[in-house]
Amino acid sequence: MNRPSDRSDVRDRIDISDEQLLEALTGGGDERTELDPITGHNRYFINPANGLDVFNRGSCTAGMLNGRSRVVAREFLGRYDTLNYASLVEEQSFRLKNLLSSAHNDPFDVFFGPSGTDLAYLPTLFQRLLHPDRPIIQVMSCPEELGSGSRDVAAAKLFGRKNQFGRPLDQGAPIDPTASEPTVVELDARDADGNILDRRGQIVRLIEDNPTAAIIGSLVFGSKSGIKDDLDVIEDHGDHVMWVVDLCQLRVDPALLHDLLDRGAMVMLTGSKFFQTPPFCGALLVPRQLTERLRTADDTNGASVAPFGQIFSAHDVPWALDNVRQHLPDEENRGLRLRWQIALDEMESYASWPFHVSNALIADWKTELLRIVDEHPNFRLMPDQRKTNDSIISTQVLADGRELSHEELRTLYRDVVTGEHEGLSDGARRVFFGQPVRYGDRSFIRFAIGAPTVRWMLHRGSLFLDDDKRLIEIVAEYAERFR
Known part of the structure; x- marks a missing residue:
């Protein structure tokens, strides 16, 4: 999920309703921020105000409020009308x-x-x-x-x-x-x-x-x-x-x-x-x-x-x-x-950790997850992984040895992100990852670690990849439906 943070246990005393919070979060953008009136999701199949039960490995512009950011948002909206x-x-x-x-x-x-x-x-x-x-x-x-x-x-x-x-x-x-x-x-x-x-x-x-x-x-x-x-x-x-x-x-x-x-x-x-x-x-x-x-x-x-x-x-x-x-x-x-x-x-919370420390953890995460993905029969890593940022892993998805097409990956992405799943820690029931990217006639997905998770692991003092492994298994299970 977006992972526990140092403000997730602060009791919210700001009189801002969930409707007001969502209206503010989705306002002032373009049609990409709009929510479908039936599903309550935006074009990334998520609700930006509802990320407390999500294990997040997304790399695109589709963040959701976690425990800390929810408090920050409510505090800010509570005093917004007093600000110049x-x-x-x-x-x-x-x-x-x-x-x-x-x-x-x-x-x-x-x-x-x-x-x-x-x-x-x-x-x-x-x-x-x-x-x-x-x-x-x-x-x-x-x-x-x-x-x-x-x-x-x-x-x-x-x-x-x-x-x-x-x-x-x-x-x-x-x-x-x-x-x-x-x-x-x-x-x-x-x-x-x-x-x-x-x-x-x-x-x-x-x-x-x-x-x-x-x-x-x-x-x-x-x-x-x-x-x-x-x-x-x-x-x-x-x-x-x-x-x-x-x-x-x-x-x-x-x-x-x-x-x-x-x-x-x-x-x-x-x-x-x-x-x-x-x-x-x-x-x-x-x-x-x-x-x-x-x-x-x-x-x-x-x-x-x-x-x-x-x-x-x-x-x-x-x-x-x-x-x-x-x-x-x-x-x-x-x-x-x-x-x-x-x-x-x-950003300010992340910067409180020395960058060489956070970068080392990200590099360790990539090394370990690359090994796991590379050994799994439902994935084929994209070339030149070492030429890309350590916090993103890009991979094709296979079903019975066959590459899934871009349209198949779009369907897989939608079904996985909108579904509920078992086997995740800390009460998470949903997952999120980087949506498919087309190149030519082919396509790949991405697993990306974000700043809140890096901070959580740094506070923890070690890597924690149990949920990453479960996410990979979930994607593989859905991929097999395309046999």
Whole structure:
């Protein structure tokens, strides 16, 4: 399950009903946060307010409240109406900077967004502000292992049916019909056999061949299966080239984050993957030198910025960028602030352990679980496990030696996640794991350890894999139904 935590036994005295809590958790996002009125589940087949009886090995944006985060959520909602929204945003930005800053790295600024997918619009906005007369080329690494709306966002199209303010959007339409759409170049993550590809040479050649374009190099470090791009490609190719690294899984040491920011790259992160906050809450870290360039960009009539008011609020943008904020709606988002409050609490709790200690436990977990999965007849590990993050294991699922297809895995995932199961510890009756990822005509699932479980095992003083083993057996039992 999300595992016991140091606040799970705090008695809740805040007068917030379950209905109010759920409304706030699912508000201020897009249709992905909506619950089916019949099942009470979102698109990941879970209810974000109901995770106390779930053994969680998910790697996607589908966190649920555990004992600790439930208390944090109720306390926050109980005092929300007394807070100044602008000050709250500043406070959360400060907490995030305090967690992620180093005495040695240059300052950075925080842009918020309702999801990691929404954050990916910002580099396009920045290039339109800084280079309004240049065509934009968006280099998109590992597209098949990013969020479902990533391709639309890369092309500056509206990926969802509604925005964070609850207003409808024309899904698939250009965010600004008067502007030229970016040219999107996709670089696959894996070959047909599942081997991880090297994309560095392709990116460098594309930059060299397009000296007059405004280029966005969108890299990923920690994709759905934990792929780590070769970040050595990030170099100074001139101010027309902008780098943004997707660290949304946030399964990294702060040292890497500091290095990326110092090299001038923007960093995307969320609190709803490794830290298992209910979806969605995103933040883009922008090096201060880039913020200063944006601050002096001329957009007097709002031609570049105003169309992005369909996606962002003025409160999502740092105070220093008044030239940007003035063209965005002055909208508040209680759900986003609630989810970030939960995420920051978990991040701060996790950071109380030295990273080399938590990383060692994660590595031990992966080593042991890799052995178990590799020896099981219903699983075939994906290639290049050591090239991916230690906290994620990716595997195909077999029935009588045959690979299950993507559609079969989707059915298996739904049936396992929505079912109740015996043999789990501490009263858990349900399980959760990483939903299937398609590559070509094939597919795999993921088992991923999250921050709350790592903290629980550290407090315990040792690994505990009994429930991991039971999860593997449950998936295998369901796989055999496809014989």
